[in-house]
Amino acid sequence: MFNPMGQYFFEGNPQAPCGLDGQFPQGIVLINEKGEQSRAAYSEQGELPMVVAVDWGNLQGAMHPDGLILWSNGSTWTRRPYPFALMGTWASTQGGPCQVTAQGDVLVFVNANGQQSRGYATDPVTVAAADWNMPARVTDQYRCLRWANGVVWSR
Numbered sequence: 001m002f003n004p005m006g007q008y009f010f011e012g013n014p015q016a017p018c019g020l021d022g023q024f025p026q027g028i029v030l031i032n033e034k035g036e037q038s039r040a041a042y043s044e045q046g047e048l049p050m051v052v053a054v055d056w057g058n059l060q061g062a063m064h065p066d067g068l069i070l071w072s073n074g075s076t077w078t079r080r081p082y083p084f085a086l087m088g089t090w091a092s093t094q095g096g097p098c099q100v101t102a103q104g105d106v107l108v109f110v111n112a113n114g115q116q117s118r119g120y121a122t123d124p125v126t127v128a129a130a131d132w133n134m135p136a137r138v139t140d141q142y143r144c145l146r147w148a149n150g151v152v153w154s155r
Contacts, residue, residue, distance in 0.1 A: 004049065004063050011075065012082030012124075012142065019077075020051070030056075066155060068142060076141040083107055083121035085142050090153035098153050111151075 005024045010016035010033035020040070022029040028040035030053050038055035051069070053059040060072040066088045067079030078085035086107065090098040096112035100119075107119035109129045117131035127145070128135045136145040136153075145153040 004051070004069070006079075008067075008069060008077035008079055009081045009085070010077060012078045012080075012085045014081035032056075070141055074141075078142060082124065082142075083119075083127055083138075086127065086138065086145070088155060090145065090155050093150075093152045 003024055005020045005022075005028075007017055007019040010018050013033075016033035018033045019031055020028055021031060025042045028042055028051065030038045030040045030051070032038075036056075038053040038059075041052040041054060043050045043052075049063040051061045051063060053061070061069040061077070063069050067085065069077040071077070080087065084102055084107070086100045087102060088100060090100065092098045092112040094112045098112055099108075099110040101108045101110070107121075107127065109117045109119045109132075111117075115132075117129035117134075119127055119129045122128050122135065125138050126135055127138060129147075134148055136147040138144070139146060140154075143155050147153070
């Protein structure tokens, strides 16, 4: 069973922790980046597990297995602060899977050809693959990397 409990970060910001507390799956308490709390209802009925913030106007959150909660108001909670929220497996428009991992504080990008590059965040919506001399825009709530050469990674 999927267990979403623990700390998250509002919009990937390490200065804005939030999370799920209490007992899983019944008795979940959501805590937002302002410290406000809401009772939550949890469901695994659809394609993705869902959480509903009962005390926040029944705000709905789709819980992705890669550590993202995508809220119906457009906000995002990530398991890791940005840019480490990008870690995981990606699909590339070049075909084949790609990876984002980390070695300490450095991201490691691995493209569909198996080539690796050290990487880092240049700003809240851009990362750079240093060894490829290639920036990428981070879009779609951490689900898309749009590289400067036109290649797109998505998850």
